[in-house]
Amino acid sequence: MKKDQLQVLNEELKQHIDAFYKQATPLVYGGGDPDSRIVLIGEAPGKNEVLQGKPFVGQAGKNLDQFIEILGIEKTDLYITNVVKMRPYKINESTGRESNRTPTKKEVGIFSSFLMRELEIIKPSLVVTLGNIALKCITQDENSSIGKMHGEPVMLQFGSEKFNLFPLYHPASIIYKADLKDIYLQDLHKLKAYLKSLNL
Numbered sequence: 001m002k003k004d005q006l007q008v009l010n011e012e013l014k015q016h017i018d019a020f021y022k023q024a025t026p027l028v029y030g031g032g033d034p035d036s037r038i039v040l041i042g043e044a045p046g047k048n049e050v051l052q053g054k055p056f057v058g059q060a061g062k063n064l065d066q067f068i069e070i071l072g073i074e075k076t077d078l079y080i081t082n083v084v085k086m087r088p089y090k091i092n093e094s095t096g097r098e099s100n101r102t103p104t105k106k107e108v109g110i111f112s113s114f115l116m117r118e119l120e121i122i123k124p125s126l127v128v129t130l131g132n133i134a135l136k137c138i139t140q141d142e143n144s145s146i147g148k149m150h151g152e153p154v155m156l157q158f159g160s161e162k163f164n165l166f167p168l169y170h171p172a173s174i175i176y177k178a179d180l181k182d183i184y185l186q187d188l189h190k191l192k193a194y195l196k197s198l199n200l
């Protein structure tokens with residue numbers, strides 16, 4: 001059962017990360033339907049995701065929910081995960097407040113082999129990466145760029161597994177860059193047509 005295999009993998013990841021950082025580190029594992037043929041991959045959890053132990057439940061998650069609605073699919077029918085499964089944050093020295101930050105290459109490197117094993121368990125037909133971090137990790141190419149690759153499907157192979165990749169901008173990016181919204185909507189409509197062509 002995929003669910004059991006994922007549980008074993010998550011336990012191994014937790015042990016690995018706690019040993020690496022020499023402390024108990026809260027992790028947010030992938031969630032949703034492990035039998036889904038579609039996997040969405042984000043960057044890393046934020047504060048709300050850590051509090052609730054689920055990916056994409058904060059503001060970026062609200063945007064993602066709207067996008068999923070446009071696609072005409074149910075969130076519960078998808079499997080949703082992140083490259084990095086702990087919250088990367090920085091502390092503002094004057095206020096002492098924590099805020100999210102982009103994961104470093106080193107952090108991505110620590111988690112990436114576990115993401116690949118997660119995908120080997122799920123065996124999706126389609127992977128939708130959300131943003132640059134997930135795109136670079138999945139293509140295993142630092143030169144991959146969401147600005148150039150968004151909205152166009154490509155075929156990827158790792159090991160014996162082949163799957164279709166559809167890169168999207170990160171749903172949080174339209175919070176910061178309103179001018180991306182139209183492009184994002186166009187990409188979603190292309191993705192909707194692509195899902196249909198794949199019978200998904």
Ligand code: URA
Pocket residue numbers: 042043044045046049054055056057058060061082172
């Ligand atoms: N952004 C992500 O990339 N992942 C989450 O789970 C939440 C916000």
